[in-house]
Amino acid sequence: MVADDMLTVVKLGGSSITFKERSFSFDEAAIDNISSALSDFGGRLFIVHGGGSWGHPVAAAYGLNSFSYSKNARGASLTRLAMLELSKKVQRSLIDHGIGVFFFPPQHLESMDLEGLYQTRAVPLTYGDVIYETGRGYRVIGGDEIISRLAALQRIKRVIFIMRTAGIMDATGNIIDTISLKTGGGIQIDNVPIMNGGTTYTFKQAKDEMQTLSPDATGGITYKLLVAERLASKGVEVLFLSSGSRDNLVKALNGMKFQGTTVMG
Ligand SMILES: Nc1ncnc2c1ncn2[C@@H]1O[C@H](COP(=O)(O)OP(=O)(O)OP(=O)(O)O)[C@@H](O)[C@H]1O
Numbered sequence: 001m002v003a004d005d006m007l008t009v010v011k012l013g014g015s016s017i018t019f020k021e022r023s024f025s026f027d028e029a030a031i032d033n034i035s036s037a038l039s040d041f042g043g044r045l046f047i048v049h050g051g052g053s054w055g056h057p058v059a060a061a062y063g064l065n066s067f068s069y070s071k072n073a074r075g076a077s078l079t080r081l082a083m084l085e086l087s088k089k090v091q092r093s094l095i096d097h098g099i100g101v102f103f104f105p106p107q108h109l110e111s112m113d114l115e116g117l118y119q120t121r122a123v124p125l126t127y128g129d130v131i132y133e134t135g136r137g138y139r140v141i142g143g144d145e146i147i148s149r150l151a152a153l154q155r156i157k158r159v160i161f162i163m164r165t166a167g168i169m170d171a172t173g174n175i176i177d178t179i180s181l182k183t184g185g186g187i188q189i190d191n192v193p194i195m196n197g198g199t200t201y202t203f204k205q206a207k208d209e210m211q212t213l214s215p216d217a218t219g220g221i222t223y224k225l226l227v228a229e230r231l232a233s234k235g236v237e238v239l240f241l242s243s244g245s246r247d248n249l250v251k252a253l254n255g256m257k258f259q260g261t262t263v264m265g
C-alpha cells in the first residue's frame, strides 16, 4: 500500500459537536466549521463522532458504559436511538458540504470493505454506539475505542481529536503544546494532569482508576489519552484541538503548524 492510502482519522468529539452539560443540545457553529474544513481535504478520511449530550446521558440513565456488560435491552435501544438522531444531524451537515459519508454501526467495523468504499470516493463514518457481544450482553463502545480498533485494521497516518477545549489542558487550564511518550520534549504522558471533580490525578494514576473516575460512559479524557498513547507508539501522529477555527482545522488536517496539543511518537 502506498503512503497516500494511509488514513486521516477525524474524531468529532461529542464535547465539540454538542454541549455536554445540556442534554440533546447541538453546536451548529462547530459542525459547520468541521464540515467546511473537511470538505477541502484531499486525502483519505475516516470520520468517527462521539455521543456528547445525546448518547452519554441516556446510557448513564440505564447503567450502560464501556467497562461492563448489561442485559438492559431497553437502555440499549434508547441509547442507540439517541445516537441515530445525533448522527443524522452530523451526517446532514457533512453531506450538505459535499462529503459523501457512508455510515455504518461500529459493530460492523471489522467486516466493512473500506477499500471498496474508498474506490467509490465515499467517506466512511461511524460513531460511539451500543454493541452486543455474544454471550455477554450490551456494552458502550466510544468513538475513541473505535479508532483504537480501526488502527488494528488500517494504516493510519494521523488522528485528529476535535473536542471542546483547544487541546489537553495542564493543571492551570492552559493548553499543553507537546506530550511525549518518553522523557524529553514537552510533558511526559504519564505526568499529564487529569482534573476530575476537585481532584487532580496524573494520567498514570487515572489509567489505573479509569472505571471509577470516568466522568461519562466511555472514560472521558483519560481513555482518549490512552488511545493516543497506543496510536503514537505505533507511529501515528495524534493531535487534539477544538472546532473553534476552520483555518486551524485545515492546518491540522494538512500537517501544518496548528494551535492545540500534539502527542509525539
Ligand atoms: N487535562 C485534562 N483533565 C481533565 N479534563 C480535560 C483535560 N484536558 C481536557 N479535558 C476535557 O476533556 C474533554 C474531552 O473529553 P470528553 O470525553 O469529555 O469529550 P469527547 O470525547 O469529545 O466527547 P464524547 O465522549 O461524547 O465523544 C475536553 O473537552 C475537556 O473538557
Ligand SMILES: [Mg+2]
Pocket (backbone or CB within 6 Å): 050, 142, 144, 218, 219, 220, 221, 224
Ligand atoms: Mg469522550
